[in-house]
Amino acid sequence: MDTQQLALVFPGQGSQKVGMLAELGESFSIIKDTFTEASDALGYDMWDLIQHGEQAQLNLTETTQPVLLTSSVAVWRLWSAQGGLLPSLLAGHSLGEFSALVCAGSLGFADAVRLVRARGQFMQTAVPLGEGAMAAVLGLDDTKIVEICAEAAAGNGVVEAVNFNSPGQVVIAGQVAAVDKAIELLKAAGAKRAMPLPVSAPFHTSLMRPAGEKLAQALADISVQKPNIPVVHNVHGKTESDPEVIKALLVEQIYSAVKWVDCVETMVAAGITTTIECGPGKVLSGLNKRINKSLNCFNIESPESFAETLASTK
Structure with missing residues (x-):
């Protein structure tokens, strides 16, 4: 080749x-x-x-x-x-x-x-241990995920889309309460899966x-x-x-x-x-x-x- x-x-x-x-x-x-x-x-x-x-x-x-x-x-x-x-x-x-x-x-x-x-x-x-989280989101449009993160962040802290890995696979990260809220909203919006990852810090966030x-x-x-x-x-x-x-x-x-x-x-x-x-x-x-x-x-x-x-x- x-x-x-x-x-x-x-x-x-x-x-x-x-x-x-x-x-x-x-x-x-x-x-x-x-x-x-x-x-x-x-x-x-x-x-x-x-x-x-x-x-x-x-x-x-x-x-x-x-x-x-x-x-x-x-x-x-x-x-x-x-x-x-x-x-x-x-x-x-x-x-x-x-x-x-x-x-x-x-x-x-x-x-x-x-x-x-x-x-x-x-x-x-x-970020102090235990204060940050990451989650994988499957089966939802990138733009929708970004919108939902902005919604979940209001009053809950930082949560952002941080890895655009492939179509329909995005990782989000941020402060625990905001990530938890985002997971709840993403599931309600029709995500196939929104699951926490075993990671100790919210990488690639602000x-x-x-x-x-x-x-x-x-x-x-x-x-x-x-x-x-x-x-x-x-x-x-x-x-x-x-x-x-x-x-x-x-x-x-x-x-x-x-x-x-x-x-x-x-x-x-x-x-x-x-x-x-x-x-x-x-x-x-x-x-x-x-x-x-x-x-x-x-x-x-x-x-x-x-x-x-x-x-x-x-």
């Missing part, structure tokens, strides 16, 4: 699980070597944690973010080393955008690992602005380069080449909605026919297929899926 038709995509929080990439790590030394590099940057054995640690530890935002970024970069390095086709576009969901920027040569790997650990800490502490301010300070000391491969950004679904604008988008992303539908539609409009999800799980592959049924969607998380993807994209 042609480079112009391929995009690589990188998952966000929720894809982590104990034992992930185990077989890939045993089969290809580049996987474990990448984890060693990240472990040196953070001061603990990350590979040991994901293979033998507790799921609860993995689910802590400040752990999840560096673990997933490292997993994605490890798979990207394997893909590149084994002669995988160079993609013409990259994109990542939320945290995955940082993975995409590392793979594009825009962010240094060690810098990014430390940065996303800090990002996780900033996001977790922006409540995350304090985290954005801290991230901006952390980014001030980090070198960002023009990407070698264009990255489609969550905030507006477009690519950007100016390093200072990229920094600003990473800050804005923390308190803005993830417009994943827009990101995928941008890729398709640019001629992308195939996406490869680098890292554990198949969340993005499922979303991408729902956004555009004509897309060929692969994922790499095991030796088998790697071999299949490599063979299918020659």
Whole structure:
């Protein structure tokens, strides 16, 4: 196939699980070597944690973010080393955008690992534990969900649509009372499902602005380069080449909605026919297929899926 038709995509929080990439790590030394590099940057054995640690530890935002970024970069390095086709576009969901920027040569790997650990800490502490909530909404029009969030927010606090994941699948987040009210109103409006998610903070809401301010300070000391491969950004679904604008988008992303539908539609409009999800799980592959049924969607998380993807994209 042609480079112009391929995009690589990188998952966000929720894809982590104990034992992930185990077989890939045993089969290809580049996987474990990448984890060693990240472990040196953070001061603990990350590979040991994901293979033998507790799921609860993995689910802590400040752990999840560096673990997933490292997993994605490890798979990207394997893909590149084994002669995988160079993609013409990259994109990542939320945290995955940082993975995409590392793979594009825009962010240094060690810098990014430390940065996303800090990002996780900033996001977790922006809203006191127990005060924030998120919920998935299925089977309702995006515009209707936005309207209902505005209605539920009146007198109840903040609730906003924060992830536009695929047609008919939107995540909302905010303060507990407002999210609860929104769930009630969304069900009454005909949503197929409106269910709370097991997440400890209201990510991508305006409540995350304090985290954005801290991230901006952390980014001030980090070198960002023009990407070698264009990255489609969550905030507006477009690519950007100016390093200072990229920094600003990473800050804005923390308190803005993830417009994943827009990101995928941008890729398709640019001629992308195939996406490869680098890292554990198949969340993005499922979303991408729902956004555009004509897309060929692969994922790499095991030796088998790697071999299949490599063979299918020659």
